[in-house]
Amino acid sequence: MGDRYRLRRPARERHVMLQLAEIFYTLQGEGAYTGTPAVFVRLAGCNLACDFCDTDYALKFVASVDDVVRKVREEGGGCPMVLITGGEPFAQAETLALIAALRADGRRVHVESNGTIPVELPDDVWLTVSPKERLSPSMARRADEAKLIVDGRVPHEWVASFDAPIFLQPEGNKPENVALAVEAAKADPRRFRLSLQTHKFIGIR
Numbered sequence: 001m002g003d004r005y006r007l008r009r010p011a012r013e014r015h016v017m018l019q020l021a022e023i024f025y026t027l028q029g030e031g032a033y034t035g036t037p038a039v040f041v042r043l044a045g046c047n048l049a050c051d052f053c054d055t056d057y058a059l060k061f062v063a064s065v066d067d068v069v070r071k072v073r074e075e076g077g078g079c080p081m082v083l084i085t086g087g088e089p090f091a092q093a094e095t096l097a098l099i100a101a102l103r104a105d106g107r108r109v110h111v112e113s114n115g116t117i118p119v120e121l122p123d124d125v126w127l128t129v130s131p132k133e134r135l136s137p138s139m140a141r142r143a144d145e146a147k148l149i150v151d152g153r154v155p156h157e158w159v160a161s162f163d164a165p166i167f168l169q170p171e172g173n174k175p176e177n178v179a180l181a182v183e184a185a186k187a188d189p190r191r192f193r194l195s196l197q198t199h200k201f202i203g204i205r
């Protein structure tokens, strides 16, 4: 499928360039797909500058869409799941071409976004929205899951924006944040689930 598609795809799409931070194969540690093997494609850059951000999304290299698809194959072989994250993936308009190419290569594409930049996505793309500020209503509606960071408080102000399941994720897996998230989930079991950063427990990326 991938080879046939490569022959058909327009040259301009194959040569679209992306700014990247890293590509690596691991397990998804958070949310509904916790424990699922996935190739992570971390794009460089973000349109926000959150005080608490601990993600290194600095530009490390530039690659074409085809190069990224090839690297995903090298890292993950036949792994079905690819997670595009950042930074903010939709800060680069070229991300939509990457999603198209990965889907054509037979991958199940997941994207993690801060939900500030509205985009149209195919129905089979799994969208995780973790709001920080300026949440786009259309991205909140499109989300398959929401991830709210619990850091000294549960950010209840975002809850009404989402119909999708909401995962409460304690910042840094700190016991006081875990306790707050557990308490909130028990108090509102129809809206909340707990998401721990399980990769940190077992020392993988």
Ligand code: SF4
Residues within 6 Å of the ligand: 046, 047, 048, 049, 050, 052, 053, 054, 055, 057, 086, 087, 088, 114, 132
């Ligand atoms: S939106 Fe996410 S990646 Fe961007 S600065 Fe905030 S925490 Fe960091």
